[in-house]
Amino acid sequence: MLIPKAELPFPLRWGFSTRLDPPEELRVRRLNQVHRCGVVEASNAVAEGDGIWTTAPGVRIGVRVADCVPVLLAGPLSDGTPWVAALHAGWRGATGHGDLNPGGGILRRGVARYRALGGDPARLVWAFGPAILTCHFEVGAEVIEAARQDLAWQEALCTVGPSGKAHLDLHGFLRAQALDLGLDQTREGSVAYCTVCRPDLLYSYRRGETTGRQWGWIEIG
Numbered sequence: 001m002l003i004p005k006a007e008l009p010f011p012l013r014w015g016f017s018t019r020l021d022p023p024e025e026l027r028v029r030r031l032n033q034v035h036r037c038g039v040v041e042a043s044n045a046v047a048e049g050d051g052i053w054t055t056a057p058g059v060r061i062g063v064r065v066a067d068c069v070p071v072l073l074a075g076p077l078s079d080g081t082p083w084v085a086a087l088h089a090g091w092r093g094a095t096g097h098g099d100l101n102p103g104g105g106i107l108r109r110g111v112a113r114y115r116a117l118g119g120d121p122a123r124l125v126w127a128f129g130p131a132i133l134t135c136h137f138e139v140g141a142e143v144i145e146a147a148r149q150d151l152a153w154q155e156a157l158c159t160v161g162p163s164g165k166a167h168l169d170l171h172g173f174l175r176a177q178a179l180d181l182g183l184d185q186t187r188e189g190s191v192a193y194c195t196v197c198r199p200d201l202l203y204s205y206r207r208g209e210t211t212g213r214q215w216g217w218i219e220i221g
């Protein structure tokens with residue numbers, strides 16, 4: 001288990017599982033992830049969406065990924081109630097590409113939900129987990145074009161790899177959005193391991209593992 005390093009706003013547990021963790025650590029599945037931008041409140045039913053949040057203590061929520069970025073958020077609402085969320089951000093989720101609802105990518109929507117409930121984004125503690133990083137995230141022009149639609153886009157997030165193709169810095173792109181949304185860089189606890197570089201530790205869809213997943217999870221209490 002990889003644990004983000006950040007000062008916690010209230011008692012919580014969180015982490016990014018690896019292939020070394022037993023499957024029973026994965027717990028209840030609550031989301032049917034579809035590479036879009038829906039953010040739902042946790043319930044006992046399985047909901048379609050790529051983001052999930054709760055204010056209920058003891059309810060472990062999470063997302064399953066194998067190259068996409070697992071994003072964890074935790075902060076107090078205006079009355080001090082703890083709020084936590086887990087988001088699944090591949091390039092479609094990060095850009096909002098193809099989503100029918102306006103509002104940008106899933107990080108923007110997750111933070112918007114927190115704000116709507118009375119949270120101050122500057123108080124969020126946040127972490128991005130293991131994902132396909134710049135070293136291996138070769139992408140087509142349509143991905144860069146989708147990312148350019150975001151207000152926080154910077155051209156430095158796209159570099160040219162050894163084969164001459166574009167590489168996207170997905171962690172960097174999400175971080176640029178986070179800072180644009182008013183999150184505090186000193187409250188970030190990201191774990192920047194590349195899923196393709198670390199077959200000893202992590203599953204990677206692009207490396208050919210179509211079933212194994214790691215789990216980014218968070219739980220109040």
Ligand SMILES: [Zn+2]
Pocket residue numbers: 133134135136194195196197
């Ligand atoms: Zn890599």
